[in-house]
Each structure stands twice: as structure tokens, then as C-alpha cells.
Amino acid sequence: MEKRIADLEERVAKLEAAAGTAAFLKEQLQLLEVRKRRVEMRITDPEARQRILVALEKQVQILQQLKAGQLRMCVACEEKEATLELDDGKFICETCAQIQGELAP
Ligand SMILES: [Zn+2]
Numbered sequence: 001m002e003k004r005i006a007d008l009e010e011r012v013a014k015l016e017a018a019a020g021t022a023a024f025l026k027e028q029l030q031l032l033e034v035r036k037r038r039v040e041m042r043i044t045d046p047e048a049r050q051r052i053l054v055a056l057e058k059q060v061q062i063l064q065q066l067k068a069g070q071l072r073m074c075v076a077c078e079e080k081e082a083t084l085e086l087d088d089g090k091f092i093c094e095t096c097a098q099i100q101g102e103l104a105p
Pocket residue numbers: 074075076077078079080092093094095096097
């Protein structure tokens with residue numbers, strides 16, 4: 001259950017960040033820092049705490065990469081990191097590239 005929430009949060013963070021400005025990213029990073037501190041204070045189970053902190057840290061890394069312009073989101077699904085550049089200069093993820101390849105004649 002927590003894993004699913006963490007995955008969802010990660011997706012939302014990616015989507016939001018992809019659409020966001022530098023100011024928005026800065027705000028999100030600050031928010032994540034607050035949430036990390038809150039988790040550290042409130043969650044006493046070390047295993048659960050570690051799991052949540054790792055998930056939050058992952059979001060921080062994604063946001064920092066986006067902020068630095070090192071990460072591009074897929075223009076097709078807008079969910080995954082785009083690793084492939086198309087002929088028209090757009091970037092898509094491998095999953096979408098495969099789907100498009102399968103649909104191509
Ligand atoms: Zn995609």
C-alpha cells in the first residue's frame with residue numbers, strides 16, 4: 001500500500017515538475033524537505049521511515065534533475081523519462097517508442 005502511494009507520488013511529482021517552472025520546482029523541493037523532516041519526527045518504525053525517506057529522496061532527485069534540465073519527460077505519455085530523440089526533435093520514452101514501432105507499417 002505504501003509502495004503504491006510512493007509510486008503515485010513519484011508520478012505526480014514528475015508530471016507536475018514536467019509542467020512546472022523553476023520557481024515551482026524550488027517550491028516542490030522545499031515542500032519535500034519539510035515532508036522529510038516530518039517523516040523523521042513522526043514515524044517511529046525504522047523500516048517504514050526508511051522506505052518513505054527513500055521515496056521522498058527519489059522525488060528530490062527527479063526534481064533536481066528537472067531543474068538542471070537533465071531530465072526530459074516523454075511527449076507521448078508524459079509519464080516516463082524520455083530517452084530517445086525523434087527525427088522532429090521531440091523526445092519520447094522507450095515504451096512509447098516500442099508502441100509506435102509496433103503500430104508503424
Ligand atoms: Zn512515453
